[in-house]
Amino acid sequence: MYEPKIIGFLCNWCSYAAADLAGTSRIQYPSNMRAIRVMCSSRVDPEHVLRAFVNGADGVLIAGCHPGDCHYISGNYKTERKYVLLREMLEQFGIDPRRLRLEWCSSAEGGKFAQVVTEMTEELKTLGPIELGAGD
Amino acid sequence: MSKSEPRIGVYVCHCGLNIGAVVDVAAVAQYAQTLPGVVVSRESTYTCSDNGQRSIQEDIENHNLSRVVVASCSPRMHGDTFMKTCETAGLNPYLFEMVNIREQCSWVHTDKEQATEKAKDLVRMAVAKVRLLEPLEKQKSAVNKAALVIGGGVAGIFSALYLANAGIKTYVVEKKPSIGGHMAQLDKTFPTLDCSLCILSPRMADIGKHENIELITYADIENISGYAGNFQVTVKSNPRYVIKENCRLCGVCAEKCPISLPDEFNMGLKKRKAVYIPFPQAVPNYYLIDAGHCLHITKGGCMLCQKNCPNDAIDFEETEAVRELNVGAIIVATGFELYDATQKKEYGYGRYPNVITNMDFERWVSADGPTHGKVVRPSDGAPPQRIGFIQCVGSRDEKEGAVYCSRICCMATVKQATMLREKYPSAEIYVYYTDMRTPGKGFEEFYQRGREHGIVFIRGKPGEIEEDDNHNLLIVSEDTDSGLILRNTLDLVVLACGLRPPEALEELAQKLHLSRSPDGFIMEAHPKLRPAETSISGVFLTGCVQFPKDIPDTVAQSGGAAAMAAALLTKDEIELEPVRAAVDEELCIGCGLCEENCDYGAIEVKKTEEGMKAQVIEVACQGCGVCAASCPQKAVTVRHFTDGQLLAQVTAALEPEVIV
Numbered sequence: 001m002y003e004p005k006i007i008g009f010l011c012n013w014c015s016y017a018a019a020d021l022a023g024t025s026r027i028q029y030p031s032n033m034r035a036i037r038v039m040c041s042s043r044v045d046p047e048h049v050l051r052a053f054v055n056g057a058d059g060v061l062i063a064g065c066h067p068g069d070c071h072y073i074s075g076n077y078k079t080e081r082k083y084v085l086l087r088e089m090l091e092q093f094g095i096d097p098r099r100l101r102l103e104w105c106s107s108a109e110g111g112k113f114a115q116v117v118t119e120m121t122e123e124l125k126t127l128g129p130i131e132l133g134a135g136d
Numbered sequence: 137m138s139k140s141e142p143r144i145g146v147y148v149c150h151c152g153l154n155i156g157a158v159v160d161v162a163a164v165a166q167y168a169q170t171l172p173g174v175v176v177s178r179e180s181t182y183t184c185s186d187n188g189q190r191s192i193q194e195d196i197e198n199h200n201l202s203r204v205v206v207a208s209c210s211p212r213m214h215g216d217t218f219m220k221t222c223e224t225a226g227l228n229p230y231l232f233e234m235v236n237i238r239e240q241c242s243w244v245h246t247d248k249e250q251a252t253e254k255a256k257d258l259v260r261m262a263v264a265k266v267r268l269l270e271p272l273e274k275q276k277s278a279v280n281k282a283a284l285v286i287g288g289g290v291a292g293i294f295s296a297l298y299l300a301n302a303g304i305k306t307y308v309v310e311k312k313p314s315i316g317g318h319m320a321q322l323d324k325t326f327p328t329l330d331c332s333l334c335i336l337s338p339r340m341a342d343i344g345k346h347e348n349i350e351l352i353t354y355a356d357i358e359n360i361s362g363y364a365g366n367f368q369v370t371v372k373s374n375p376r377y378v379i380k381e382n383c384r385l386c387g388v389c390a391e392k393c394p395i396s397l398p399d400e401f402n403m404g405l406k407k408r409k410a411v412y413i414p415f416p417q418a419v420p421n422y423y424l425i426d427a428g429h430c431l432h433i434t435k436g437g438c439m440l441c442q443k444n445c446p447n448d449a450i451d452f453e454e455t456e457a458v459r460e461l462n463v464g465a466i467i468v469a470t471g472f473e474l475y476d477a478t479q480k481k482e483y484g485y486g487r488y489p490n491v492i493t494n495m496d497f498e499r500w501v502s503a504d505g506p507t508h509g510k511v512v513r514p515s516d517g518a519p520p521q522r523i524g525f526i527q528c529v530g531s532r533d534e535k536e537g538a539v540y541c542s543r544i545c546c547m548a549t550v551k552q553a554t555m556l557r558e559k560y561p562s563a564e565i566y567v568y569y570t571d572m573r574t575p576g577k578g579f580e581e582f583y584q585r586g587r588e589h590g591i592v593f594i595r596g597k598p599g600e601i602e603e604d605d606n607h608n609l610l611i612v613s614e615d616t617d618s619g620l621i622l623r624n625t626l627d628l629v630v631l632a633c634g635l636r637p638p639e640a641l642e643e644l645a646q647k648l649h650l651s652r653s654p655d656g657f658i659m660e661a662h663p664k665l666r667p668a669e670t671s672i673s674g675v676f677l678t679g680c681v682q683f684p685k686d687i688p689d690t691v692a693q694s695g696g697a698a699a700m701a702a703a704l705l706t707k708d709e710i711e712l713e714p715v716r717a718a719v720d721e722e723l724c725i726g727c728g729l730c731e732e733n734c735d736y737g738a739i740e741v742k743k744t745e746e747g748m749k750a751q752v753i754e755v756a757c758q759g760c761g762v763c764a765a766s767c768p769q770k771a772v773t774v775r776h777f778t779d780g781q782l783l784a785q786v787t788a789a790l791e792p793e794v795i796v
């Protein structure tokens with residue numbers, strides 16, 4: 001069975017903490033994501049996302065604090081702006097923009113984090129493996 | 137980096153069975169051994185135990201390790217522990233990387249094979265990153281051994297006294313002309329019914345005369361910059377137009393002043409003049425002129441106060457004063473604002489004279505209040521015989537924008553109903569409540585005593601209040617315990633208004649870079665373990681600005697905040713986090729995108745000999761990395777999270793063959 005590979009960029013303060021909380025609460029979710037911890041979601045550069053896809057990621061998750069809650073004041077708003085541009089870029093490269101997700105998870109939302117990874121894994125399974133330059 | 141090949145030690149933890157029951161730890165450790173640069177790879181039962189840490193330290197010495205990877209729990213849990221382990225053994229703590237195979241692996245997956253595969257991938261990603269890490273030095277910065285307390289309510293008063301008594305120079309900045317906050321307005325306090333000002337005013341006086349305290353009232357915080365140990369705060373104090381040393385409190389000025397205004401301290405139930413003293417026990421204890429309403433200041437010409445003052449205390453030449461304070465720690469104690477009951481239209485506050493708030497009640501019942509402590513119907517001055525209290529006004533009410541419980545209003549109502557019972561033994565007293573909440577020492581007992589004294593508690597929140605021609609109030613409510621519909625005609629209704637974050641809090645929070653919780657109050661660093669700290673190092677928290685609470689809890693939290701601040705201020709220097717931005721001036725084209733995106737003003741484009749170049753203000757930088765992600769030239773990076781390091785993790789995750 002096809003198992004999608006997901007790279008997850010998680011901000012230290014909210015979404016990484018949410019992933020930890022999913023653990024302490026023993027909420028199960030698929031093991032497809034590999035997390036990379038960044039201090040703020042705004043550290044994620046479009047290049048990091050594109051490189052992940054070029055290197056064979058089937059999906060990329062960027063997760064940060066809810067709007068207004070970014071530990072660095074407004075980093076996540078800037079992430080959101082970049083995300084909108086990135087989706088357009090992906091389309092130009094022929095990558096289905098559904099392969100990239102931006103989600104907000106507070107440090108109290110372990111359940112939401114697990115649900116996001118679960119949904120994303122399911123969706124990527126229906127999309128199938130990424131095929132660069134082949135109309136994906 | 138043409139340094140020699142790194143020598144990496146990898147430690148994979150069983151965490152008892154927490155990891156070991158799901159992840160094949162031995163297989164992961166064996167796998168790690170095959171990764172480039174790894175010279176030792178071990179499993180251990182509890183890596184964080186003394187034994188586990190010692191084994192890492194021995195390897196650092198015996199195998200001359202230059203990098204360490206620990207695969208165990210979350211770095212948020214034990215990252216600091218292992219950084220210290222490395223440091224103690226002489227390895228720069230930033231040459232360490234942690235892999236989370238517990239919270240984010242063994243605890244969330246059941247399939248052993250998949251979990252083990254994931255753990256191997258995560259270890260490989262960490263090895264890829266750790267190879268590229270660079271030693272970072274924590275800069276030291278001298279600690280300015282003074283503290284600033286913002287807000288002079290009971291929370292601020294107690295934290296300032298604790299600090300000052302510990303020998304720490306403390307500034308207290310209060311927005312209003314006097315300290316005291318809401319507690320100064322209360323008549324008595326639950327559950328013991330002590331007189332509020334009797335217990336507070338001696339402490340207020342202490343603030344005014346303490347050798348280590350400098351009190352700045354009637355002042356606003358204009359700007360705050362800096363970091364733990366070294367904040368610069370600009371404070372602007374408004375002119376009072378009265379010379380403190382000369383004012384003898386005779387009050388002749390106020391007698392002569394032609395301008396009469398609602399007295400805020402008495403909730404507008406009394407009048408004051410444009411030259412006034414906020415309340416008799418005010419600290420500092422001297423008059424001031426309300427510039428917004430003074431006839432001379434707004435229109436010119438009056439000066440009756442000045443002409444009549446026997447002590448030459450009036451000085452219309454006074455101007456605002458701006459000061460710079462240098463402090464090492466800040467305690468935020470700006471309290472709450474009472475819910476604005478006029479918002480709740482269905483209860484008619486502001487339209488029906490006999491509907492009052494709980495804070496109005498405190499002033500009615502106070503000996504200094506409008507009726508010298510006699511509670512009357514505002515419409516006709518008659519003693520009320522049928523009184524109702526409505527709970528949860530503006531609390532636990534999503535429509536009114538607050539889902540939280542304000543915690544003190546149930547007890548405040550029991551207190552007020554008990555005081556009414558003493559004054560009017562035959563009056564009918566009803567409390568309309570949703571749930572009575574009395575958690576606190578002596579609270580439930582106090583409440584039960586109220587019931588015994590014939591206060592009637594009705595479960596059910598009235599939908600609306602109607603008024604008849606005689607200003608009597610008609611309340612229809614359902615008693616949800618009995619299912620009966622109750623109709624009551626009352627003389628007086630008291631709304632138990634909830635506590636809200638002060639309106640100006642948003643601005644202050646922004647100046648301090650503090651986060652707020654969804655309820656609008658300031659967010660603490662940890663809801664259980666760090667209730668008096670904020671997410672910003674060096675900034676502490678106490679009282680209702682964190683969340684509604686009563687006086688005992690406020691005072692306790694003030695002790696906590698003061699202790700945390702004192703712990704910082706008694707150090708000579710503190711270490712600054714080195715995870716910060718750095719600019720490669722050769723690549724920088726001076727476009728300014730980084731500066732535009734930085735929320736801390738920590739990166740600035742400046743003129744240099746090579747043209748316009750970005751420069752990081754190290755002490756202001758928080759290390760978020762938005763500058764690095766915005767730079768079109770890749771000229772800015774954030775140490776410990778460089779592009780190279782992040783991309784190495786990405787590649788290692790996806791292409792095991794080409795890892796490092």
Ligand SMILES: Cc1cc2nc3c(=O)[nH]c(=O)nc-3n(C[C@H](O)[C@H](O)[C@H](O)COP(=O)(O)OP(=O)(O)OC[C@H]3O[C@@H](n4cnc5c(N)ncnc54)[C@H](O)[C@@H]3O)c2cc1C
Binds near residue numbers: 551
């Ligand atoms: C009707 C009522 C009855 C109550 N009865 C009781 C009782 O019987 N027993 C009990 O234990 N508790 C009672 N309480 C709760 C009690 O009032 C609070 O616990 C207490 O006042 C909290 O103190 P604080 O210092 O946190 O806030 P506050 O009293 O609100 O003080 C905050 C201070 O900060 C100042 N400030 C605000 N913003 C700024 C700024 N930007 N810069 C500088 N200064 C600023 C304000 O002017 C104020 O002086 C009652 C509350 C109400 C509403």
Ligand code: SF4
Binds near residue numbers: 719723724727768769
């Ligand atoms: S964004 Fe990059 S190029 Fe532009 S000023 Fe900042 S560092 Fe220089």
Ligand code: SF4
Binds near residue numbers: 716717759763774
């Ligand atoms: S890392 Fe963040 S705080 Fe530091 S200079 Fe860059 S944008 Fe500003």
Ligand code: FES
Binds near residue numbers: 013014042075076
């Ligand atoms: S810190 Fe979480 S998004 Fe900025």
